[in-house]
Amino acid sequence: MSVAKPNPHDSGPKHVSGQAIYVDDIPMPSNTVHLAFGLSERARAKITKLDLSAVRTAQGVIDVLTADDLPFANDVSPSVHDEPLLATGEVFYHGQPMFLVVADSHLNARKAARLAEVDYDDLPALLTIEDAIAADSKFEEPVIWQVGEPYDDAPHTLSGSIDIGGQEHFYLEGQAAAAIPREDDMIVHSSTQHPTEIQHKVAEALGTPFNAVRVETRRMGGGFGGKESQGNALAVACAIVARRLNRPAKMRYDRDDDMIITGKRHDFRIDYAVGFDDTGRIDSLTFDQFTRCGWAQDLSLAIADRAMLHADNAYFLPNVRITSHRLKTNTVSNTAYRGFGGPQGMLAMERVIDHIAHYLGIDPWEVRKSNFYGKGRDKTPYHQTVEDNLAPEMMAALASRSDYWARKAEIAEFNAQSPILKKGIAMTPVKFGISFTLTHLNQAGALVHVYADGSIHLNHGGTEMGQGLFTKVAQVAAEVFGQPLDAVKITATDTGKVPNTSATAASSGSDLNGMACKNACEKIRDRLVAFAAERWQVTPDAIRFTDGIVEIGDQPIPFGELTKAAYENRVQLSATGFYKTPKIEWNRRAGRGRPFFYFAYGAAATEVIIDTLTGENRILRTDILHDVGKSLNPAIDIGQIEGGYVQGAGWLTTEELVFDDKGRLRTHAPSTYKIPACADRPKIFNVALYNNENREDTIYRSKAVGEPPFMLGISAFLALSDAIASCGEAYPALNAPATAETILRTVDRVKGQPW
Amino acid sequence: MSKLHVTTTINGDSREFLCEPEDTLLDALRNTLGLTGAKEGCATGDCGACSVTVNGRLVCSCLMLAAEAEGQEIDTIEGMADHDKLHPLQKHFLEGAALQCGICTPGFLVAAKALLDKNPDPTETEIRYHLAGNLCRCTGYDKIIRAVQNAAAEMRGA
Ligand code: FES
Ligand code: FES
Numbered sequence: 013m014s015v016a017k018p019n020p021h022d023s024g025p026k027h028v029s030g031q032a033i034y035v036d037d038i039p040m041p042s043n044t045v046h047l048a049f050g051l052s053e054r055a056r057a058k059i060t061k062l063d064l065s066a067v068r069t070a071q072g073v074i075d076v077l078t079a080d081d082l083p084f085a086n087d088v089s090p091s092v093h094d095e096p097l098l099a100t101g102e103v104f105y106h107g108q109p110m111f112l113v114v115a116d117s118h119l120n121a122r123k124a125a126r127l128a129e130v131d132y133d134d135l136p137a138l139l140t141i142e143d144a145i146a147a148d149s150k151f152e153e154p155v156i157w158q159v160g161e162p163y164d165d166a167p168h169t170l171s172g173s174i175d176i177g178g179q180e181h182f183y184l185e186g187q188a189a190a191a192i193p194r195e196d197d198m199i200v201h202s203s204t205q206h207p208t209e210i211q212h213k214v215a216e217a218l219g220t221p222f223n224a225v226r227v228e229t230r231r232m233g234g235g236f237g238g239k240e241s242q243g244n245a246l247a248v249a250c251a252i253v254a255r256r257l258n259r260p261a262k263m264r265y266d267r268d269d270d271m272i273i274t275g276k277r278h279d280f281r282i283d284y285a286v287g288f289d290d291t292g293r294i295d296s297l298t299f300d301q302f303t304r305c306g307w308a309q310d311l312s313l314a315i316a317d318r319a320m321l322h323a324d325n326a327y328f329l330p331n332v333r334i335t336s337h338r339l340k341t342n343t344v345s346n347t348a349y350r351g352f353g354g355p356q357g358m359l360a361m362e363r364v365i366d367h368i369a370h371y372l373g374i375d376p377w378e379v380r381k382s383n384f385y386g387k388g389r390d391k392t393p394y395h396q397t398v399e400d401n402l403a404p405e406m407m408a409a410l411a412s413r414s415d416y417w418a419r420k421a422e423i424a425e426f427n428a429q430s431p432i433l434k435k436g437i438a439m440t441p442v443k444f445g446i447s448f449t450l451t452h453l454n455q456a457g458a459l460v461h462v463y464a465d466g467s468i469h470l471n472h473g474g475t476e477m478g479q480g481l482f483t484k485v486a487q488v489a490a491e492v493f494g495q496p497l498d499a500v501k502i503t504a505t506d507t508g509k510v511p512n513t514s515a516t517a518a519s520s521g522s523d524l525n526g527m528a529c530k531n532a533c534e535k536i537r538d539r540l541v542a543f544a545a546e547r548w549q550v551t552p553d554a555i556r557f558t559d560g561i562v563e564i565g566d567q568p569i570p571f572g573e574l575t576k577a578a579y580e581n582r583v584q585l586s587a588t589g590f591y592k593t594p595k596i597e598w599n600r601r602a603g604r605g606r607p608f609f610y611f612a613y614g615a616a617a618t619e620v621i622i623d624t625l626t627g628e629n630r631i632l633r634t635d636i637l638h639d640v641g642k643s644l645n646p647a648i649d650i651g652q653i654e655g656g657y658v659q660g661a662g663w664l665t666t667e668e669l670v671f672d673d674k675g676r677l678r679t680h681a682p683s684t685y686k687i688p689a690c691a692d693r694p695k696i697f698n699v700a701l702y703n704n705e706n707r708e709d710t711i712y713r714s715k716a717v718g719e720p721p722f723m724l725g726i727s728a729f730l731a732l733s734d735a736i737a738s739c740g741e742a743y744p745a746l747n748a749p750a751t752a753e754t755i756l757r758t759v760d761r762v763k764g765q766p767w
Numbered sequence: 768m769s770k771l772h773v774t775t776t777i778n779g780d781s782r783e784f785l786c787e788p789e790d791t792l793l794d795a796l797r798n799t800l801g802l803t804g805a806k807e808g809c810a811t812g813d814c815g816a817c818s819v820t821v822n823g824r825l826v827c828s829c830l831m832l833a834a835e836a837e838g839q840e841i842d843t844i845e846g847m848a849d850h851d852k853l854h855p856l857q858k859h860f861l862e863g864a865a866l867q868c869g870i871c872t873p874g875f876l877v878a879a880k881a882l883l884d885k886n887p888d889p890t891e892t893e894i895r896y897h898l899a900g901n902l903c904r905c906t907g908y909d910k911i912i913r914a915v916q917n918a919a920a921e922m923r924g925a
Contacts, residue, residue, distance in 0.1 A: 030804020478868025
């Protein structure tokens with residue numbers, strides 16, 4: 013058995029010895045050139061003069077390109093061709109690439125990129141959500157989904173609003189790419205979640221068919237959605253220069269450039285109006301979701317859709333209207349980030365629950381119980397039926413595991429005694445839909461070779477960004493052949509081996525690629541079975557692949573011996589595999605269908621402490637129960653859950669993106685943008701998997717795990733809100749991120765001393 | 768300006784290299800000496816991905832000039848294992864799933880080794896404090912702290 017085991021990460025031995033190769037570590041030929049972008053210093057302006065003479069004569073500079081030098085498409089957009097690689101006469105955000113410097117070293121390229129003399133004719137810039145609303149600046153008409161008829165004369169009504177900040181991915185490996193010209197072809201190494209899209213964009217930029225570009229991705233140093241489309245610019249720039257100079261070209265963003273140029277998690281403002289009864293049961297709810305998409309469309313429409321798709325989280329909403337506004341601003345073009353809009357939609361729903369509980373003076377857990385999906389209450393606002401409603405039972409199990417009620421009482425006692433330090437606790441569920449909402453993306457391919465000696469070569473369309481995908485898919489191959497994991501060679505993602513792949517995103521990596529791999533392996537195994545049955549004169553069902561050998565009747569044969577015999581008898585030992593997710597269909601404008609194959613669930617309880625004089629805070633304890641179906645690899649899954657939670661809590665607490673009134677990002681390095689560090693990890697951190705088989709027929713009945721745990725971090729945010737609520741009568745209405753400053757301000761507002 | 772000639776000891780071997788005056792030790796290690804285990808996560812001393820030790824002292828190699836390596840003893844992740852035998856820290860990071868994308872791992876290992884070399888029995892608080900300069904975006908740190916604790920225990924023979 014290879015699946016369901018906590019096998020370590022396949023690259024682990026290389027990681028711990030410093031031998032794992034990331035794009036920037038690939039040894040390049042000595043004539044390689046290095047690239048850097050010259051960036052706009054205005055948020056919205058016409059470029060009236062672009063004098064690059066000082067750039068051209070700077071030390072080590074070999075070439076400088078502007079949009080006029082691009083031979084074919086000047087576009088790196090993943091969607092609607094609205095994102096030029098290099099600006100053409102005007103700029104739309106502060107940090108937009110305007111020209112490309114080619115130099116003999118990374119440092120010389122970067123230094124030269126600062127030397128341009130540029131004159132701008134400033135135009136009015138729309139920077140905030142409010143600016144965009146006022147100017148009616150948007151990418152499409154608001155999308156509205158409605159079920160039933162929301163009304164405003166329920167027994168109790170509340171309305172409010174929550175600001176939800178964006179988030180920098182802060183993959184520890186910055187964006188990087190390298191291109192090597194080879195005869196008519198271009199070989200590209202890219203730190204990307206989407207090699208196929210890199211292939212397409214490079215081909216368009218070089219004016220070649222897709223088959224003249226091969227993209228390879230062995231591993232990324234973190235992705236989190238930030239390498240779904242944001243690597244396009246670097247790969248395209250490298251390829252254009254490599255073709256132009258017929259020399260290898262390499263580009264990486266240093267941290268500041270990376271944070272200034274690339275898109276982030278979408279920030280939102282979500283307004284709500286809710287009607288409910290004495291128990292807190294919601295009968296009517298409206299959400300107005302406003303999101304800042306930035307200057308180009310990128311993946312924003314699908315992200316805004318997913319915010320709508322998770323506006324219900326785990327609760328039944330009989331009368332609901334969700335309106336989504338996709339705002340166009342002169343800021344960086346926001347992009348995919350773990351959860352893809354889902355976390356923002358979900359946070360607003362959890363805020364509504366919390367607000368109701370505060371208003372009624374009952375525990376939020378009681379309000380949650382009153383509102384969960386259940387019998388006769390199982391239709392989502394987009395008409396998909398919730399079939400495996402796990403949230404209520406998981407939350408109940410977590411309440412007892414985490415001693416919720418006893419600790420709640422202890423906290424009340426503590427707070428009554430403690431004038432300065434206050435504690436808070438919150439327990440929140442996650443219900444996250446699994447599948448790409450663009451239905452055609454739910455497909456995957458794999459390529460498997462078994463060599464005559466019985467060693468197995470595996471390739472599939474998914475990319476490895478640390479999530480352990482390669483290990484999981486290799487486990488599938490090992491399982492099918494009954495071989496130990498180390499008999500399977502995992503190879504870099506390569507558009508030349510498996511074509512037309514989807515991004516490794518939407519948590520779908522192991523669901524899709526695991527199934528495609530299984531399909532390929534089973535084809536080969538079936539051929540081996542047919543061959544062995546004839547050769548040894550047994551029935552096919554007497555042949556078993558297990559524990560490294562093949563049992564043919566009662567005769568055990570080494571796997572390698574069978575494959576050698578099969579080869580000598582001209583049995584084909586190579587196969588491609590394919591998978592497409594069943595059951596899904598979706599109409600996004602109408603908000604109707606079954607966008608998700610299934611849901612993944614989780615529940616988290618977090619206890620925090622705040623200092624009401626400074627706003628400083630700590631997570632004291634976190635308990636998590638998470639549903640990964642029947643786990644393919646418990647070690648990897650628990651790692652994803654812990655990391656997801658901490659990243660989610662970071663989003664809602666310390667991670668603050670500050671743009672100034674000129675549209676400049678002021679938090680563009682780890683010195684000013686604070687992701688969680690060692691000391692921010694919860695002091696007590698209990699993580700358990702919920703024992704459960706996926707009711708749908710997924711790869712060995714497992715469930716996707718990449719994104720769902722991220723939203724467990726919402727419990728940390730609401731625990732902070734709970735602590736703040738103990739300081740006075742008013743509802744905290746805490747905004748995200750709850751930085752120390754925001755907490756302090758909110759404490760003082762709750763105390764009746766606003767500033 | 769002409770290049771500087773530097774003689775230094777790296778992982779016990781004496782090495783010579785040429786560098787520009789403004790090159791950092793990280794640049795020299797990665798680009799000149801081909802030791803790419805130390806990574807650049809920020810280049811400003813804030814992430815710890817570039818950690819090495821200089822005469823046993825933990826430094827961010829992105830903040831040290833390559834020329835300053837003259838006559839010093841540098842240790843990097845590449846020298847941590849004893850040939851094929853992993854250091855207990857490496858072993859526990861691997862077995863304890865204390866890594867995901869792995870790009871922060873060399874920095875954490877070098878930093879943790881610097882701690883254990885001085886303090887074989889650190890408290891959890893001391894470990895957190897000592898590793899405060901190393902960022903990891905993937906793991907959430909829990910398994911990293913545990914791996915360091917377990918390695919320390921093994922090295923003490925506990
Ligand atoms: S690269 Fe040196 S501390 Fe980040
Ligand atoms: S494992 Fe990815 S940054 Fe630490």
